[in-house]
Amino acid sequence: MKKGMTIQETLTEIMRQSNAKADYMVNLSNMHLETCDGTPVLRLLDENGLDRVEPLDILPTAHRQIGEFLNIPRKYYDKMLQENIGLLAENVNSWLGRSEGERMVRTIDGKARAFLSNRYRRIDNLDIARITLPIIEKMPGAIYESCQITDDAMYIKVVNPKLTAEVVPGDVVQAGVVISNSETGQGAVSIQPLIFRLVCTNGMTVNEAGTRRNHIGRINSSDENFLLYSQATIEADDRAFIMKIQDTVRAAVDEAQFARVLDKLRESKSKKLNTTDLPGVVKLASSSMGITDAESDGVLQRLIEGTDYTLYGLANAVTRHSQDVESYDRASKLEEIGYQIITMSPELFRRINNVTRMAA
Numbered sequence: 001m002k003k004g005m006t007i008q009e010t011l012t013e014i015m016r017q018s019n020a021k022a023d024y025m026v027n028l029s030n031m032h033l034e035t036c037d038g039t040p041v042l043r044l045l046d047e048n049g050l051d052r053v054e055p056l057d058i059l060p061t062a063h064r065q066i067g068e069f070l071n072i073p074r075k076y077y078d079k080m081l082q083e084n085i086g087l088l089a090e091n092v093n094s095w096l097g098r099s100e101g102e103r104m105v106r107t108i109d110g111k112a113r114a115f116l117s118n119r120y121r122r123i124d125n126l127d128i129a130r131i132t133l134p135i136i137e138k139m140p141g142a143i144y145e146s147c148q149i150t151d152d153a154m155y156i157k158v159v160n161p162k163l164t165a166e167v168v169p170g171d172v173v174q175a176g177v178v179i180s181n182s183e184t185g186q187g188a189v190s191i192q193p194l195i196f197r198l199v200c201t202n203g204m205t206v207n208e209a210g211t212r213r214n215h216i217g218r219i220n221s222s223d224e225n226f227l228l229y230s231q232a233t234i235e236a237d238d239r240a241f242i243m244k245i246q247d248t249v250r251a252a253v254d255e256a257q258f259a260r261v262l263d264k265l266r267e268s269k270s271k272k273l274n275t276t277d278l279p280g281v282v283k284l285a286s287s288s289m290g291i292t293d294a295e296s297d298g299v300l301q302r303l304i305e306g307t308d309y310t311l312y313g314l315a316n317a318v319t320r321h322s323q324d325v326e327s328y329d330r331a332s333k334l335e336e337i338g339y340q341i342i343t344m345s346p347e348l349f350r351r352i353n354n355v356t357r358m359a360a
Helices: 007-020 060-069 074-083 085-097 125-137 236-252 255-269 275-289 293-306 311-324 328-342 346-353 355-359
Strands: 021-027 031-036 039-044 056-058 102-108 111-117 143-149 154-168 171-181 189-197 202-205 211-213
Touching: 007 021, 007 125, 007 143, 007 154, 031 085, 039 085, 056 060, 056 111, 060 074, 060 111, 074 085, 125 154, 125 171, 125 236, 154 189, 154 255, 171 202, 171 236, 171 255, 171 328, 189 236, 189 255, 202 311, 202 328, 255 311, 255 328, 275 293, 275 311, 275 328, 275 346, 293 311, 311 328
Parallel strands: none
Antiparallel strands: 021 102, 031 039, 039 056, 102 111, 143 154, 154 171, 171 189, 189 202, 189 211
16 A cells, blocks of 8 residues: 555645635636746636636646636647647637636635536535544544545545454455545545555555445535635535445444455455466456556566466555555555456456467
8 A cells, every 4th residue: 555644644734725725616707817927827807807816826637627628638738738828828718708607616725726517516625534533533443554635635544453354374454444535526525445455565445335425516606606615514414425424434344344355355366367478468457447558567567576376466466566656546546446356257357368369
């Protein structure tokens, strides 16, 4: 599992960001992209063309969302951003001027970090921490194994040593839970079980059981409020959701749930890989699971180092390689893919294992 922040550092950053955030509901005709010292900035204007806030620097996710909303191809948008900001501003402003409606602009530290629908439901990291951490604190011996706050997401990964078992003799795993949330429209609130492997501190997210909540709510309007004030807590109509989150945190470290996952791990241990062409097997498995070519090379290296040429070994090679990638977001995604490999369909397993015959 990729190392991140401590839980104390995470909570400190959550509180800092809570005080540094602001959200605005803006009519598209009142947005304008300009350049300032060679850098693009987003201006939010009033009906008289005056700035309602200081011009905002634009973070990568907001850039991507602006391009997607205006149907500007990503490669072209990025090329203009890198080589001709004036042309980018001309394109963006032209299409904004032809668009109708409103968008939510989420900001932090004076920068635009997200460009979202007016139906976006704000469920912030502070909300999720307040709901889940009291439940975790009641778990005897619970360990915050890895936490992180990236530009797009919060992750809290907890291990409960009270639930420990062996997949095979000497290969010890423990149960845990992954809590994640995105404030920039890059994912739902998610509570999922975690398997932590002690031999190499791999983490594997069990992405078939858990609770998710998409950030979709009622339509917000700039007529009501330009500045969207922070919600002190999740509203009363979400109480059922709060209880479901808390129940899922408890269930993630439930003995019966842990036993079901263990059965799948042990079953994958009995599925032998075709060792006549391991690079071909890894390549085909990677392409089937959304693993990049560069990542596939790292997975192959970890598979060979681990000398476990089973489906279980392949999954652990993926989660072990996740510790080597730079992005914590991507590392967390690879931890999910590890479990997808464990639970891949018999048809897919036969296909990737017949790679030599297919090549012939």
